[in-house]
Amino acid sequence: MKFTCEKYLLSLAVATAGRAAASKSPIPSLEGLLLEAGQSGVRITGFDLKKGIYTNLAADVSVPGSVVISAKLFGDIVRKLPDGIVTVSSDEYNAVNIVCGNADYNISGTPSEDYPELPSMDFGNRITLSQEKLASMISQIGFAISTNESRPVYTGALMEVEGKVLTAVAVDGYRLALRKEEIDSCDVEAMKFIVPGTALSDVEKICMSPEEPVDITVGIKHVSFSVGETVLISRRLEGEFLNYRKTVPFEFGVQLTAQRADLIRCADRVSLIIDDRSKNPLRCTFGDGQLSITCATPLGRAEDSCPVEGNGGDMVIGFNNLYLMDALKAAPAETLRVNLISGSAPCVLTPADGNDSFLYMILPVRLRAGD
Numbered sequence: 001m002k003f004t005c006e007k008y009l010l011s012l013a014v015a016t017a018g019r020a021a022a023s024k025s026p027i028p029s030l031e032g033l034l035l036e037a038g039q040s041g042v043r044i045t046g047f048d049l050k051k052g053i054y055t056n057l058a059a060d061v062s063v064p065g066s067v068v069i070s071a072k073l074f075g076d077i078v079r080k081l082p083d084g085i086v087t088v089s090s091d092e093y094n095a096v097n098i099v100c101g102n103a104d105y106n107i108s109g110t111p112s113e114d115y116p117e118l119p120s121m122d123f124g125n126r127i128t129l130s131q132e133k134l135a136s137m138i139s140q141i142g143f144a145i146s147t148n149e150s151r152p153v154y155t156g157a158l159m160e161v162e163g164k165v166l167t168a169v170a171v172d173g174y175r176l177a178l179r180k181e182e183i184d185s186c187d188v189e190a191m192k193f194i195v196p197g198t199a200l201s202d203v204e205k206i207c208m209s210p211e212e213p214v215d216i217t218v219g220i221k222h223v224s225f226s227v228g229e230t231v232l233i234s235r236r237l238e239g240e241f242l243n244y245r246k247t248v249p250f251e252f253g254v255q256l257t258a259q260r261a262d263l264i265r266c267a268d269r270v271s272l273i274i275d276d277r278s279k280n281p282l283r284c285t286f287g288d289g290q291l292s293i294t295c296a297t298p299l300g301r302a303e304d305s306c307p308v309e310g311n312g313g314d315m316v317i318g319f320n321n322l323y324l325m326d327a328l329k330a331a332p333a334e335t336l337r338v339n340l341i342s343g344s345a346p347c348v349l350t351p352a353d354g355n356d357s358f359l360y361m362i363l364p365v366r367l368r369a370g371d
Helices: 007-018 071-080 131-144 197-206 260-273 321-330
Strands: 002-006 032-038 041-047 051-057 060-063 065-070 085-090 095-100 103-108 125-130 156-162 165-171 175-182 190-196 213-218 222-227 230-235 254-259 282-297 300-319 335-340 347-351 358-362
Touching: 002 007, 007 032, 007 041, 007 051, 007 071, 007 085, 032 060, 032 071, 051 197, 065 071, 071 095, 071 103, 125 131, 131 156, 131 165, 131 175, 131 197, 131 213, 131 321, 156 197, 175 321, 190 197, 190 230, 197 222, 197 230, 254 260, 254 282, 260 282, 260 300, 260 321, 260 335, 282 321, 300 321, 300 335, 321 358
Parallel strands: none
Antiparallel strands: 002 060, 002 085, 032 041, 032 065, 041 051, 051 230, 085 095, 095 103, 125 213, 156 165, 156 190, 165 175, 175 358, 213 222, 222 230, 254 300, 254 335, 282 300, 335 347, 347 358
């Protein structure tokens, strides 16, 4: 195998495919990247048996062939090469030579025959929407995807199609995040599937051309995301996801309107006295035209307030400061509606203009006398 290409393009392709390479695996080839050079260019693949990414690279191929190279070593080498044209070649013994400018590396590869095949995604239902829409959905619900492996289904996000609308939902037991976007096309009227959070995080990073489309193919056990010259294939998560329609309250005794920036600044200032050892909650008092936030920890006591529209009747609710801040920072609107039922019921944040493009639900924290 032998090919030449621009260092920048090779570096980008290696970094992209490398996201799916296993860091440690009993199968040594999974810690590598599969390089396949052919008439149409070079394909670079990373695969850890749960998730695979392959990307096509424009290159001048003089000798077709394939080889597997350590993902970490190859990535480090390519990243530190000087700018210019890179030549990558391998011989019949899978010895790999990488040359760029005065830099010359000789490293060991392994046979491509040892590399497992990615799942086929020739059949499945297809969804199309812009990269910008998908990336924003992922970034605005990602904070609520659980990292607790004891309930694997919640380590992913539910993706639900109804008509021309794609709904993404994430929940971790303490908060729920929901985003909706219109899709360009879908070949079925309704479907739902769960995508692992790690795969969605990689998809967000791959979406770099806002106006170009993403093609999502949903198979029986896998789902793929085609973004330009790059394809990510992931296992679907199996299990019963939370029925968010029955969980989220939609009738509220108190509805207030507030500026997102005001809420963030107020909560952030009071949170300064909270550290990893003292996880005391924020005491939020919703009054007439004002939200007061206080917190007392072994470090001291802090208090601040910000304006709101409406009267909360001095309702007092405790919140984990990080959970509240995550939702406020992710909300894609400058003016929010704060929906309340009681001091022991969830708080729901929605757009102040009444549309249903997003919804964040945060469970309260029980307040003690000293909080």
